[in-house]
Amino acid sequence: MPLAPDRVIRGVLFDRDDTLVIDVPYNADPHRVVPVPGAHRAVERARAAGLRVGVVTNQSVVAKGLATREQVDATNARVDELVGPFDVWCVCPHDAGDGCRCRKPRPGMVLDAAAALGLDPAELVVVGDIGADVGAALAAGAQGILVPTARTRTEEVAAADTVVGSLEEAVDLVLARVPAEQA
Template sequence: MALAKDRSVRGLLFDRDDTLVIDVPYNADPHRVVPVPGAHRAVERARAAGLRVGVVTNQSAIAKGLATREQVDATNARVDELVGPFDVWCVCPHDAGDGCDCRKPRPGMVLDAARRLGLDPSELVVVGDIGADVAAAAAAGAQGILVPTPRTRTEEVDAAETVAGSLDDAVSLVLARVPAAHA
């Protein structure tokens, strides 16, 4: 499956856990950050093509009292160091039942990232490992690419418009949509 041919891409947003780094549930320890194989190279390829890059991540550990915002920020800084750098980080600190506008699958973080990057949401692609990631993209008017992991549910894969076998494959799909002036 491919991205829409009639839309150019100027920015790429990534989910954090199980997309850029190996998921450690509620991780608030920068020393436990381990990149997904190939993550640094994939992000580097996107930056080299002139794309703005960012991260949109649900971090309910804050709402649950399992981590402070400062601990999550320190963990994100380690991801930025190992995989980035990223132009923007958007973090939802809320829990699933809080009713916020930012928690994926809602569009808040994608819209915020677009605003902060100076891009229209339609110029963004969101890459993630679960249905909430691609649903947030669609709700914001962006495109989404699902990169399944063993934890991704079959129905999420079936519902996704675009599925890639790896993070590198997802970036390759995006680079095919980058306008020549930005590549």
């Protein structure tokens, strides 16, 4: 199903692991960052169309004590270098049971990114590989696009309103909704 035709899109937020970069569980090592094929080009196309771009990422590696926030930030800087640049980064360092407002599928990071970008959440699309990414988008009033991987659960695909086969297809769908005066 396509994105809502009645909404103007002015920004796109991407999940980090398995969306922009190949997932290395609990990665906090910049040297292990490998972009998903086509990620740099997809982000570049979104930016060239006048969209604000950002990243919203759960990084429980910090809460688990497996890495410091500084290590995660260095890893994110490497993603920014290889795939970005991004206008905003929102990172949830909490674990699933911490009850924070930011951990996807909660809306906190999407709302924070919208505020940092000066956009209404309804003007954003969140692109990710699991149901929590789409859930965070919907909880914040944004739209979500699911790009399933081998790890995406069948029920997450079934529950998503918009599912595409690649990051490039997700950006194509977003770009089709960008107002002509913005591009």
